Amino acid sequence: MTRFDAMPARRMDHVAAFHVMDIQRRAFELEAQGRSIIHMEIGQPDFGAPEPVRARAAELVAGHRLGYTDTLGLPALREAIARHYRIVDDLDIDPARVMVTTGATGALMTLLGCYTNPGDEYLMPDPCYPCNRHLAALFGGRARLLPTSADTRFQLCADDVRVAWGPHTRGVIIASPSNPTGTCIARDELAAIVQTVRERGGITIIDEIYLGLSHGERQRSALDLGEDVMVVNSFSKYFAMTGWRLGWLVAPPEAMRPLERFAQNAAICPPALSQHAAIAAFDDASIALCESRRRIFTERRDLLLPALRAAGFGIPVTPDGAFYLYVDCGPLATTASALATRLLEEAGVAATPGIDFGDHDAERYMRFAHTCPAAEITRAVAAIGRIL
């Protein structure tokens, strides 16, 4: 026991480990021991960056100095992002409202750091992406998790927001498609939530990092619900560029200067090589590739979902997008955590227990990411079937 054991700041009591990273580490340990592990724990496409991005990156490392960029990101990349909204959503977004960030994580941190006072509360659905609540906690804020169920496809309703809104509520954070459930929020409901928050002078943050990965018809960005909506996105999922650590946010014009001031200190700038190369992510060839991958994720959903149902898991909602299945372990185990450990240790299948995503029914659910080829999915389900 040294002075450092007792020393972490009080906020760290509310910053839980990101369990999936620990599960991944255990999976790597088992692999180092010679075990074969099928990775369905982490939200990471098994594809790499599109070829045009790689080609551009290879050119850049040879001849380019790769210094600091503008804190808000390369102007050409901000313009490419704005143009993408025009092409896919028919939306006119001023590039001045686009800020490039170090992953969507950097975007969420910048937004929450810039707008959260100690004691502020954000309404979030339970289950939701775990870092949202921890990032709020970094700045003295707290998540107020509103329990959801399969009845609302695990998304919030405007009524939930109205009832839960209190004197300390600062805003609402919603992901559509959601991690861990893959479900989208209904358009009307989202518009009603944005209006509810607007009337109360709050902030709506929409995480759209899985928006490009819709199963079937593409969902529209929430940016057309008003200039006051703050949107977070990423190159990690649709463009399969996780390790490149690149994302973006779109915010109201008046928010850009404080956000920039925050990031000048907290980031200086996002990775330069990733930024330069990401411009090529919007090339026709890249988009065509990403669209074909999107269809592959849908095929995998359609393989994994019935197979897990046949193995005994409950799957109350069919995901609209992303690459996750949120499955009910109730019929199979007392706790999802214990089952996740068994699956990893005995079947060699890594999946993420519900406790990463909230409190409500957290020990009942588990998340499978179908981010591995169909043959591995088939092997995984067979291995699970053998031990259950």
Add this chain to the structure above:
Amino acid sequence: MTRFDAMPARRMDHVAAFHVMDIQRRAFELEAQGRSIIHMEIGQPDFGAPEPVRARAAELVAGHRLGYTDTLGLPALREAIARHYRIVDDLDIDPARVMVTTGATGALMTLLGCYTNPGDEYLMPDPCYPCNRHLAALFGGRARLLPTSADTRFQLCADDVRVAWGPHTRGVIIASPSNPTGTCIARDELAAIVQTVRERGGITIIDEIYLGLSHGERQRSALDLGEDVMVVNSFSKYFAMTGWRLGWLVAPPEAMRPLERFAQNAAICPPALSQHAAIAAFDDASIALCESRRRIFTERRDLLLPALRAAGFGIPVTPDGAFYLYVDCGPLATTASALATRLLEEAGVAATPGIDFGDHDAERYMRFAHTCPAAEITRAVAAIGRIL
């Protein structure tokens, strides 16, 4: 006026813009208008990454998936960093105490976020690196700037720390060599400060990002002053990899798990390509190149220093390292800020006014970065001479 104008969190009142980024932007604007600007404002080597790093990066973008890495960084990179301490400082550092971060910025943010409670105070010399005080402010902490002067080579003394230490003091942050002054802290004084902080149960954070760039004999890392010393370093300066956004920290063993928990949420992991490629930064060929560049920075100091003196600037201390000259504008102008604007607009020379670095005598000093070739330095000084 919308609700967002009044909405930034209170902490943002204490998070000033990083002025140098604004100056850089103005310099870019002038260049876009066809003006020729000599960049001496930003702390960025004019060299790129060493060739072995570029070569490794080119291989990686072709064939590697570049997914998330472990939050603490690639094990091979953490080992390479530990090995480097053994080679250059004859220090045995357990790789388990090394955490790879998204730039030194990520390292400082992780340390301060993890150990700062609202109201905590950090003692820092004035002048110092501006983001240190703003990063503390992000987490409700505050910098207590202790005025320094040329008498102590702009570094703190243990007596300063003893006198200033109060009930809310959490620790001390020191950079050696310092930005903006390029001066090192005397070994005995640093040891006395570490001991003073230790006796008070506090934290000593030493920024060693310019340690590799000593003029003349290399300074030793502060890590040999005890396992409780926290050190921050970067690939940006000695290895000239600014845009790659990669740094590291070394911390006590008991601190690693909270630091990891913070970073799992706030970063997920540092850029993967940068991490893989940075392993090659420790190759013999890379180190040989970086050492030759170190000597070039010394030659530039020896060119710029007498030239600026001849132009009328006061230069009270000769830097021990880094690539900065901190010059006294008192003989030439009422405020360094106004002079910096004149130099940029009229002479086409971008330099950073002292207000970026603190309050004490801030309008008297200006920082020149000798991060451009000798010919440009000569041109810059001639242009300054013409307008003064």
